[in-house]
Amino acid sequence: MTNQFTGLPDLASRALGGSVSAANDELFAQRENLIRPEAPFFDPNEFGHKGKVYDGWETRRRREEGHDWAIVRLGAAGIVHGVVVDTAYFKGNYPPFVSVEAASIDGYPSIDELENVQWHTIVEKSPAEGHTANEYAVTDRHCWTHVRLSIYPDGGVARLRVHGEVVADPRFLSGTIDLLAAENGGHLTDCSDAFYASPANIIMPGRARNMGEGWENSRRRNGGNDFAVFALAAAGSARYVEIDTSYYVGNAPGWVSLSAIDTRKSDLADAAAWFDLLPRTAVQPDTRHRFLLEGDTAATHLRLDVYPDGGLSRLRLFGELDAESATQAYQRWLDAQPGDAEAVGR
Numbered sequence: 001m002t003n004q005f006t007g008l009p010d011l012a013s014r015a016l017g018g019s020v021s022a023a024n025d026e027l028f029a030q031r032e033n034l035i036r037p038e039a040p041f042f043d044p045n046e047f048g049h050k051g052k053v054y055d056g057w058e059t060r061r062r063r064e065e066g067h068d069w070a071i072v073r074l075g076a077a078g079i080v081h082g083v084v085v086d087t088a089y090f091k092g093n094y095p096p097f098v099s100v101e102a103a104s105i106d107g108y109p110s111i112d113e114l115e116n117v118q119w120h121t122i123v124e125k126s127p128a129e130g131h132t133a134n135e136y137a138v139t140d141r142h143c144w145t146h147v148r149l150s151i152y153p154d155g156g157v158a159r160l161r162v163h164g165e166v167v168a169d170p171r172f173l174s175g176t177i178d179l180l181a182a183e184n185g186g187h188l189t190d191c192s193d194a195f196y197a198s199p200a201n202i203i204m205p206g207r208a209r210n211m212g213e214g215w216e217n218s219r220r221r222n223g224g225n226d227f228a229v230f231a232l233a234a235a236g237s238a239r240y241v242e243i244d245t246s247y248y249v250g251n252a253p254g255w256v257s258l259s260a261i262d263t264r265k266s267d268l269a270d271a272a273a274w275f276d277l278l279p280r281t282a283v284q285p286d287t288r289h290r291f292l293l294e295g296d297t298a299a300t301h302l303r304l305d306v307y308p309d310g311g312l313s314r315l316r317l318f319g320e321l322d323a324e325s326a327t328q329a330y331q332r333w334l335d336a337q338p339g340d341a342e343a344v345g346r
Contacts, residue, residue: 016075
Protein backbone atom coordinates (compact mmCIF):
# COMPACT_ATOMS: atom_id res chain seq x y z
CA MET A 1 0.00 0.00 0.00
CA THR A 2 1.32 3.44 -0.93
CA ASN A 3 2.05 5.73 2.01
CA GLN A 4 0.59 9.22 2.09
CA PHE A 5 4.07 10.76 2.26
CA THR A 6 4.76 9.90 -1.39
CA GLY A 7 2.54 12.83 -2.37
CA LEU A 8 5.01 15.26 -0.78
CA PRO A 9 7.90 16.80 -2.75
CA ASP A 10 11.06 14.75 -3.27
CA LEU A 11 13.65 16.80 -1.42
CA ALA A 12 16.51 14.79 -2.93
CA SER A 13 15.51 15.16 -6.58
CA ARG A 14 18.01 16.50 -9.07
CA ALA A 15 15.13 18.64 -10.39
CA LEU A 16 15.07 20.47 -7.04
CA GLY A 17 18.86 20.80 -6.98
CA GLY A 18 19.84 17.64 -5.11
CA SER A 19 23.27 16.02 -5.54
CA VAL A 20 24.85 12.69 -4.69
CA SER A 21 27.94 13.98 -2.92
CA ALA A 22 29.79 10.71 -2.37
CA ALA A 23 29.59 6.92 -2.43
CA ASN A 24 32.10 4.35 -1.25
CA ASP A 25 31.68 2.27 -4.43
CA GLU A 26 29.97 2.68 -7.81
CA LEU A 27 31.78 0.16 -9.97
CA PHE A 28 28.76 -1.07 -11.96
CA ALA A 29 26.51 2.01 -12.06
CA GLN A 30 27.14 5.59 -10.99
CA ARG A 31 25.71 7.11 -7.85
CA GLU A 32 24.21 10.14 -9.67
CA ASN A 33 21.43 7.94 -11.06
CA LEU A 34 19.90 7.68 -7.59
CA ILE A 35 18.21 11.09 -7.73
CA ARG A 36 17.20 11.38 -11.38
CA PRO A 37 13.62 12.68 -11.40
CA GLU A 38 12.37 10.36 -14.14
CA ALA A 39 11.34 6.76 -13.52
CA PRO A 40 14.09 4.14 -13.95
CA PHE A 41 14.29 2.28 -17.26
CA PHE A 42 15.75 -1.07 -18.31
CA ASP A 43 17.14 -2.29 -21.63
CA PRO A 44 17.72 -6.07 -21.47
CA ASN A 45 20.14 -5.91 -24.38
CA GLU A 46 22.43 -3.16 -23.08
CA PHE A 47 25.78 -4.39 -21.74
CA GLY A 48 29.01 -2.53 -21.09
CA HIS A 49 32.60 -3.53 -20.37
CA LYS A 50 31.73 -4.05 -16.69
CA GLY A 51 28.56 -6.03 -17.32
CA LYS A 52 24.83 -5.31 -17.50
CA VAL A 53 24.05 -1.58 -17.65
CA TYR A 54 21.54 -0.51 -14.98
CA ASP A 55 19.77 2.80 -14.50
CA GLY A 56 20.67 3.16 -10.84
CA TRP A 57 23.53 2.93 -8.37
CA GLU A 58 25.21 -0.48 -8.19
CA THR A 59 28.24 -1.59 -6.18
CA ARG A 60 30.49 -4.60 -6.72
CA ARG A 61 30.02 -7.89 -4.85
CA ARG A 62 31.48 -7.39 -1.40
CA ARG A 63 34.03 -10.02 -0.31
CA GLU A 64 34.75 -8.59 3.13
CA GLU A 65 32.78 -7.36 6.14
CA GLY A 66 30.97 -4.03 6.01
CA HIS A 67 28.40 -2.36 3.80
CA ASP A 68 28.10 0.24 1.03
CA TRP A 69 26.75 3.78 1.29
CA ALA A 70 25.94 6.95 -0.65
CA ILE A 71 25.48 10.50 0.67
CA VAL A 72 22.89 12.84 -0.88
CA ARG A 73 22.78 16.59 -0.39
CA LEU A 74 19.11 17.50 -0.46
CA GLY A 75 18.02 20.02 -3.05
CA ALA A 76 16.07 21.81 -0.32
CA ALA A 77 16.47 21.33 3.41
CA GLY A 78 13.36 19.97 5.03
CA ILE A 79 11.45 17.66 7.33
CA VAL A 80 11.49 14.12 5.95
CA HIS A 81 8.20 12.23 6.20
CA GLY A 82 9.25 9.13 4.33
CA VAL A 83 11.86 7.53 2.10
CA VAL A 84 11.47 5.31 -0.96
CA VAL A 85 14.35 2.99 -1.83
CA ASP A 86 13.39 1.83 -5.30
CA THR A 87 15.15 -1.32 -6.50
CA ALA A 88 13.38 -1.38 -9.88
CA TYR A 89 14.95 -3.98 -12.22
CA PHE A 90 17.43 -5.09 -9.55
CA LYS A 91 16.17 -8.64 -9.05
CA GLY A 92 19.19 -10.81 -8.25
CA ASN A 93 21.50 -8.00 -7.20
CA TYR A 94 19.46 -5.85 -4.81
CA PRO A 95 20.47 -5.19 -1.17
CA PRO A 96 18.43 -7.29 1.28
CA PHE A 97 18.65 -4.57 3.96
CA VAL A 98 18.88 -0.77 3.95
CA SER A 99 19.07 2.08 6.45
CA VAL A 100 18.97 5.87 6.17
CA GLU A 101 20.66 8.52 8.31
CA ALA A 102 20.36 12.30 8.16
CA ALA A 103 22.40 15.36 9.14
CA SER A 104 21.83 19.09 9.39
CA ILE A 105 24.69 21.26 8.18
CA ASP A 106 24.66 25.02 7.63
CA GLY A 107 26.98 25.60 4.72
CA TYR A 108 28.63 23.63 1.94
CA PRO A 109 30.73 20.81 3.40
CA SER A 110 33.45 18.96 1.53
CA ILE A 111 33.46 15.18 1.36
CA ASP A 112 36.06 15.03 4.14
CA GLU A 113 33.94 17.28 6.35
CA LEU A 114 30.89 15.07 5.82
CA GLU A 115 32.75 12.17 7.43
CA ASN A 116 32.93 14.06 10.72
CA VAL A 117 29.38 15.39 11.09
CA GLN A 118 26.79 13.91 13.44
CA TRP A 119 24.47 11.50 11.63
CA HIS A 120 21.03 10.57 12.99
CA THR A 121 19.21 7.38 12.06
CA ILE A 122 15.81 8.12 10.53
CA VAL A 123 15.24 4.64 9.02
CA GLU A 124 16.60 1.75 11.05
CA LYS A 125 18.23 -1.17 9.24
CA SER A 126 15.21 -2.70 7.50
CA PRO A 127 14.46 -5.44 4.96
CA ALA A 128 14.21 -4.49 1.29
CA GLU A 129 12.78 -6.38 -1.67
CA GLY A 130 14.11 -6.56 -5.19
CA HIS A 131 12.38 -4.83 -8.12
CA THR A 132 10.23 -2.93 -5.59
CA ALA A 133 9.64 0.66 -4.48
CA ASN A 134 10.39 -0.03 -0.81
CA GLU A 135 8.69 2.61 1.38
CA TYR A 136 9.80 3.61 4.88
CA ALA A 137 7.91 6.17 6.97
CA VAL A 138 9.96 8.62 9.05
CA THR A 139 8.71 9.99 12.38
CA ASP A 140 11.59 12.35 13.23
CA ARG A 141 10.43 15.92 12.60
CA HIS A 142 13.75 17.75 12.50
CA CYS A 143 15.03 19.58 9.45
CA TRP A 144 17.84 17.90 7.49
CA THR A 145 20.20 18.98 4.71
CA HIS A 146 21.85 15.62 3.90
CA VAL A 147 20.92 11.94 4.00
CA ARG A 148 23.10 8.83 3.87
CA LEU A 149 21.71 5.65 2.34
CA SER A 150 23.38 2.44 3.51
CA ILE A 151 22.84 -0.90 1.75
CA TYR A 152 23.72 -4.23 3.36
CA PRO A 153 26.02 -5.68 2.27
CA ASP A 154 26.07 -4.45 -1.36
CA GLY A 155 23.93 -4.36 -4.49
CA GLY A 156 21.91 -1.97 -6.58
CA VAL A 157 19.29 0.74 -6.00
CA ALA A 158 17.56 2.45 -8.91
CA ARG A 159 16.22 5.56 -7.17
CA LEU A 160 16.19 7.19 -3.75
CA ARG A 161 13.20 9.43 -3.02
CA VAL A 162 13.19 11.58 0.12
CA HIS A 163 9.66 12.92 0.53
CA GLY A 164 8.95 15.76 2.92
CA GLU A 165 8.27 19.43 3.60
CA VAL A 166 10.70 22.15 2.60
CA VAL A 167 11.78 24.31 5.56
CA ALA A 168 13.24 27.42 3.98
CA ASP A 169 16.06 29.31 5.64
CA PRO A 170 14.35 32.58 6.66
CA ARG A 171 17.52 34.52 5.92
CA PHE A 172 16.76 33.97 2.23
CA LEU A 173 13.08 34.89 2.42
CA SER A 174 13.68 38.65 2.70
CA GLY A 175 12.89 41.20 0.00
CA THR A 176 11.07 40.23 -3.18
CA ILE A 177 11.11 36.46 -3.64
CA ASP A 178 9.19 33.81 -5.57
CA LEU A 179 6.42 33.06 -3.08
CA LEU A 180 5.43 29.99 -5.07
CA ALA A 181 8.82 28.33 -5.58
CA ALA A 182 9.18 24.73 -4.43
CA GLU A 183 12.68 25.49 -3.12
CA ASN A 184 11.14 28.12 -0.81
CA GLY A 185 8.42 25.76 0.42
CA GLY A 186 5.58 26.28 -2.06
CA HIS A 187 3.73 23.10 -2.98
CA LEU A 188 0.79 21.73 -4.93
CA THR A 189 -2.36 20.97 -2.90
CA ASP A 190 -4.97 20.16 -5.56
CA CYS A 191 -5.50 19.95 -9.31
CA SER A 192 -8.18 18.96 -11.78
CA ASP A 193 -6.02 16.85 -14.07
CA ALA A 194 -2.41 15.66 -14.31
CA PHE A 195 -2.76 13.09 -17.06
CA TYR A 196 0.57 13.71 -18.77
CA ALA A 197 2.52 15.54 -16.06
CA SER A 198 1.84 17.08 -12.65
CA PRO A 199 1.42 20.83 -12.08
CA ALA A 200 3.94 20.38 -9.25
CA ASN A 201 6.55 20.62 -12.01
CA ILE A 202 5.79 24.25 -12.83
CA ILE A 203 7.13 25.58 -9.52
CA MET A 204 10.46 23.75 -9.74
CA PRO A 205 13.76 25.68 -10.08
CA GLY A 206 15.06 26.89 -13.41
CA ARG A 207 13.37 26.91 -16.79
CA ALA A 208 11.88 23.76 -18.25
CA ARG A 209 14.06 22.12 -20.89
CA ASN A 210 11.16 20.48 -22.72
CA MET A 211 7.42 19.89 -22.51
CA GLY A 212 7.91 16.88 -20.25
CA GLU A 213 9.16 19.13 -17.43
CA GLY A 214 5.95 21.17 -17.15
CA TRP A 215 2.26 20.54 -16.45
CA GLU A 216 0.20 18.99 -19.18
CA ASN A 217 -3.39 17.88 -18.69
CA SER A 218 -5.49 15.78 -21.05
CA ARG A 219 -7.70 17.31 -23.75
CA ARG A 220 -10.93 18.49 -22.15
CA ARG A 221 -14.05 17.25 -23.93
CA ASN A 222 -16.77 17.88 -21.35
CA GLY A 223 -16.81 21.64 -20.79
CA GLY A 224 -15.36 23.56 -17.86
CA ASN A 225 -11.65 24.21 -17.39
CA ASP A 226 -8.59 22.83 -15.63
CA PHE A 227 -6.98 24.26 -12.50
CA ALA A 228 -4.23 23.79 -9.93
CA VAL A 229 -4.07 25.07 -6.34
CA PHE A 230 -0.79 25.78 -4.54
CA ALA A 231 0.16 26.64 -0.97
CA LEU A 232 2.61 29.53 -0.97
CA ALA A 233 5.95 29.18 0.77
CA ALA A 234 4.73 31.78 3.28
CA ALA A 235 1.95 34.34 3.35
CA GLY A 236 2.77 37.43 1.35
CA SER A 237 1.67 40.08 -1.12
CA ALA A 238 2.24 39.38 -4.80
CA ARG A 239 3.74 42.05 -7.09
CA TYR A 240 4.02 40.33 -10.46
CA VAL A 241 3.64 36.90 -12.02
CA GLU A 242 5.46 34.97 -14.70
CA ILE A 243 3.45 32.49 -16.78
CA ASP A 244 5.67 30.47 -19.11
CA THR A 245 4.20 28.36 -21.93
CA SER A 246 7.62 27.54 -23.45
CA TYR A 247 7.57 24.30 -25.52
CA TYR A 248 3.76 24.22 -25.46
CA VAL A 249 3.11 25.07 -29.10
CA GLY A 250 -0.15 23.35 -30.04
CA ASN A 251 -1.30 22.60 -26.50
CA ALA A 252 -0.93 25.83 -24.52
CA PRO A 253 -4.01 27.29 -22.79
CA GLY A 254 -5.99 29.94 -24.62
CA TRP A 255 -6.45 31.97 -21.44
CA VAL A 256 -5.39 31.87 -17.79
CA SER A 257 -6.51 33.50 -14.55
CA LEU A 258 -5.13 33.64 -11.01
CA SER A 259 -6.96 33.95 -7.70
CA ALA A 260 -5.76 33.83 -4.11
CA ILE A 261 -6.94 33.42 -0.52
CA ASP A 262 -5.58 34.08 2.97
CA THR A 263 -6.43 30.98 5.01
CA ARG A 264 -5.39 32.75 8.21
CA LYS A 265 -8.67 34.63 7.85
CA SER A 266 -10.89 32.35 5.76
CA ASP A 267 -11.45 28.67 5.07
CA LEU A 268 -9.90 27.27 1.90
CA ALA A 269 -13.28 25.84 0.88
CA ASP A 270 -15.02 29.24 1.11
CA ALA A 271 -15.43 30.22 -2.53
CA ALA A 272 -16.43 33.77 -1.61
CA ALA A 273 -13.12 34.36 0.20
CA TRP A 274 -11.03 33.97 -2.95
CA PHE A 275 -10.04 37.19 -4.69
CA ASP A 276 -8.71 37.90 -8.19
CA LEU A 277 -5.02 38.47 -8.77
CA LEU A 278 -5.08 38.24 -12.55
CA PRO A 279 -8.38 38.29 -14.45
CA ARG A 280 -8.91 35.91 -17.34
CA THR A 281 -6.11 36.86 -19.75
CA ALA A 282 -5.13 35.54 -23.18
CA VAL A 283 -1.72 33.84 -23.40
CA GLN A 284 0.38 32.81 -26.38
CA PRO A 285 1.99 29.45 -27.14
CA ASP A 286 5.71 28.95 -26.45
CA THR A 287 5.99 32.33 -24.69
CA ARG A 288 7.29 33.61 -21.37
CA HIS A 289 4.68 36.11 -20.11
CA ARG A 290 5.06 38.62 -17.26
CA PHE A 291 2.14 40.51 -15.73
CA LEU A 292 2.10 43.19 -13.05
CA LEU A 293 -0.43 42.61 -10.27
CA GLU A 294 -2.42 45.33 -8.56
CA GLY A 295 -3.21 45.51 -4.84
CA ASP A 296 -1.28 44.34 -1.81
CA THR A 297 -3.68 41.89 -0.12
CA ALA A 298 -1.72 39.07 1.50
CA ALA A 299 -2.41 35.46 0.52
CA THR A 300 -1.45 31.96 1.63
CA HIS A 301 -2.70 30.01 -1.44
CA LEU A 302 -2.85 30.55 -5.19
CA ARG A 303 -5.24 29.05 -7.72
CA LEU A 304 -4.29 28.87 -11.39
CA ASP A 305 -7.10 28.34 -13.91
CA VAL A 306 -6.36 27.46 -17.53
CA TYR A 307 -9.06 27.73 -20.20
CA PRO A 308 -10.20 25.34 -21.34
CA ASP A 309 -7.12 23.16 -20.81
CA GLY A 310 -3.46 23.11 -21.83
CA GLY A 311 0.05 23.08 -20.43
CA LEU A 312 2.51 25.43 -18.76
CA SER A 313 6.24 24.99 -18.28
CA ARG A 314 6.69 27.35 -15.31
CA LEU A 315 4.72 29.62 -12.96
CA ARG A 316 6.37 32.26 -10.73
CA LEU A 317 4.71 34.59 -8.22
CA PHE A 318 7.00 37.35 -6.98
CA GLY A 319 6.26 39.32 -3.82
CA GLU A 320 7.15 39.91 -0.18
CA LEU A 321 6.31 38.11 3.06
CA ASP A 322 4.20 40.08 5.50
CA ALA A 323 5.50 40.68 9.04
CA GLU A 324 3.44 37.90 10.61
CA SER A 325 4.51 35.21 8.15
CA ALA A 326 8.16 36.30 8.31
CA THR A 327 8.10 35.78 12.07
CA GLN A 328 6.36 32.42 11.66
CA ALA A 329 8.86 31.27 9.02
CA TYR A 330 11.77 32.09 11.31
CA GLN A 331 10.19 30.29 14.27
CA ARG A 332 9.37 27.20 12.19
CA TRP A 333 12.93 27.01 10.91
CA LEU A 334 14.33 27.46 14.43
CA ASP A 335 12.03 24.82 15.96
CA ALA A 336 12.99 22.27 13.30
CA GLN A 337 16.74 22.46 13.87
CA PRO A 338 18.30 19.47 15.64
CA GLY A 339 20.37 20.36 18.69
CA ASP A 340 23.64 19.51 16.97
CA ALA A 341 23.13 21.37 13.68
CA GLU A 342 26.57 22.27 12.38
CA ALA A 343 27.93 25.30 10.52
CA VAL A 344 30.45 24.31 7.83
CA GLY A 345 32.02 26.08 4.89
CA ARG A 346 30.20 29.42 5.05
